[in-house]
Amino acid sequence: MKKSILFLALFSICINVFATETKLMVRAKAKDAKFVGSSIGGAYVIVRNSLNGQILAEGKTTGSTGNTGLIMKSAHERFTLLSDEKTAGFLAVIDIDEPTYVNVEVVSPVNKKNAQVKASTQLWLIPGKDILGDGVVVEIPGxxxxxxxxxxxxxxxxxxxxxxxxxxxxxxxxxxxxxxxxxxxxxxxxxxxxxxxxxxxxxxxxxxxxxxxxxxxxxxxxxxxxxxxxxxxxxxxxxxxxxxxxxxxxxxxx
The missing domain is CATH 2.60.40.10 (Immunoglobulins)
Structure with a gap:
């Protein structure tokens, strides 16, 4: 019994040692408008392991709705960033030890239940390969x-x-x-x-x-x-x- 407990403890330590911190920025963007942020209560984000449903990270988008001129009035070329450090988003910090296929679920706006939209997408996370900048942008219609x-x-x-x-x-x-x-x-x-x-x-x-x-x-x-x-x-x-x-x-x- 003691050996089994010791083995499990060592196994857990090994997993943590080899797991790599990986960052994923998730943003909710209103259709034909700007980002969902603190001014309307934010969007709620859940990142799950698509294989077993385990929640890897969750939280609300916070920050501003973004730069109106840039988002709504400017022509956008490839690689144009629509966000900056003040723009609303949720930064998921996830420890993984192998490429992991995840579901990104967004409920928005979280505080307006009569208008809430549940939107989602999927992607691979690679250990140590951060997805930042605009990150994953999920569109919220309505x-x-x-x-x-x-x-x-x-x-x-x-x-x-x-x-x-x-x-x-x-x-x-x-x-x-x-x-x-x-x-x-x-x-x-x-x-x-x-x-x-x-x-x-x-x-x-x-x-x-x-x-x-x-x-x-x-x-x-x-x-x-x-x-x-x-x-x-x-x-x-x-x-x-x-x-x-x-x-x-x-x-x-x-």
Whole structure:
């Protein structure tokens, strides 16, 4: 028994001796936008051994969304670095003793569950051969949409809205938190934003939402009857193929 324990201890020491520290930079980049960083809570990264699922490293991307001019306004030649030392990323430091095939899993944005995207890729890690710079960049498609009004499960008296209607207001940003506004870098004029309306499970039509100020989209819903209402707000950019959705339910009563 003692010999077995000693053998296992020596074996473990040998593994650690021959394992080599290997660094892997992982970044999450919003589709048609910038890197997912601290300003929106980051992306959560998990690096796994693809053979047995063992987690080799995990953590959140931290740092800035990156250089807007470089990322969004400049033509990029081969080998152009889009990141710098301040740009958001997660540096995985992994000890391996042989080439290891890994899964890189990204959940982003980690703090916005209604908009979260799970994206992944795979690659070989070679002991001691660091992958730095931009590193592995995982694209995160979509928009972060939060319906602000009406709010979830709100009860509204019919008499209070039968003349004025109910205001629909949503906050919409890129997946990195980058702002959307008319004539901006992320131009709301290029985006279709609508609210789909249901009452008691039946479709009632749609309302186009306008963008009066940065990140804010709104419209007015006419209400004539009591019932259970559902609002689905979607954003769609035909040029990039980006889409996003949020839903809420509310009640109109006597």
């Amino acid at each position: 928009f972060v949409i939060d319906i602000l009004t009406p709010n979830t499960h709100q009860y509204i008296a019919l008499e209070s809205v039968v003349k004025t209607g109910v205001k629909i207001e949503a906050n919409i940003v890129m997946m990195c938190g980058c702002p959307i506004e008319k004539e901006g870098i992320w131009d709301s004029n290029q985006m279709e934003v609508k609210a789909l309306i249901q009452k008691d499970g039946k479709n009632m039509g749609e309302i186009t939402l306008t963008n009066p100020k940065q990140n804010t989209f709104d419209g007015q819903l006419e209400i004539k009857e009591t019932g259970y209402y559902q609002i689905t707000v979607y954003a769609y950019n035909a040029t990039t193929g980006n889409t996003g959705v949020d839903k809420i339910n509310f009640v109109v009563r006597d």
